[in-house]
Amino acid sequence: MTDNLRELRPRAPESEKLTINLGFVDLGRIDLMVRDGFYANRADFIRTAVRNQLERQGDAVRQSVARKQLTLGLSQYTRQDLEAARDAGTPLHIHVLGLASIALDVTPELAREAIASVEVLGAFHASPAVKAALADRTA
Template sequence: MLKAVESRPRGGDTEKITINLGPIDLGQIDLLVQEAFYTNRSDFIRTAIRNQLQTHADVVKQTVSRQTMVLGLRQYTRADLEAVRDAGQQLQIHVLGLASVAHDVSPELARAAIASVHVLGVFQATSAVKSALADRIH
């Protein structure tokens, strides 16, 4: 019915973030790029983030397990949500990564089938569904 997939985002599947760095840190990054250790600043930052995430991988896994979160990608189709609603139940969505609600899910179906949404990462849904769930998104 519902499936979770662990995956690393590909090129177009990334989110943009903004960070502030001091001039010395930025200069050191630029030096490493100039010396061809990295292709650009973004490559350096992505690598540094992945290294830190790898360093703390055990803590992430323990926390995900303790909080009963899905790690990776979780997609909710209209059929998934209709089945939950028809069973008289509601989902508590807890995802670390990407949670996605299909584009053909109506706001009414989302409210009927989803009790709460807690996503550390990205929550993708139509603006109408996000609006209908606004009081349930944490």
């Protein structure tokens, strides 16, 4: 029955993979916490530690987001969005804290015509050609 199902558009990943280096003692302490059942695994410990630290600094983060006029969360830009900005003569200034995603059918030429600047704190998903075309406009 599921042979007939197909995805209409690819889903954006919900997270980004990070690689960190830790000292052996810190790593051993994490492993001890995992072994003793406080956390399911190392990744669970690290995610929890990051969330706790972000929560502690929540007011500072909120103030910075407001001051820098960042869009919080997921911002998707379609070919139609960029064509509209280009045709209106109002290039986009993309300022995102989270994930900014430019559709795969956007050409490098359209991206350059429609986007004046890109600042993404988090992840920026676009085709390699579009990223290269915007390299001089990306902070």
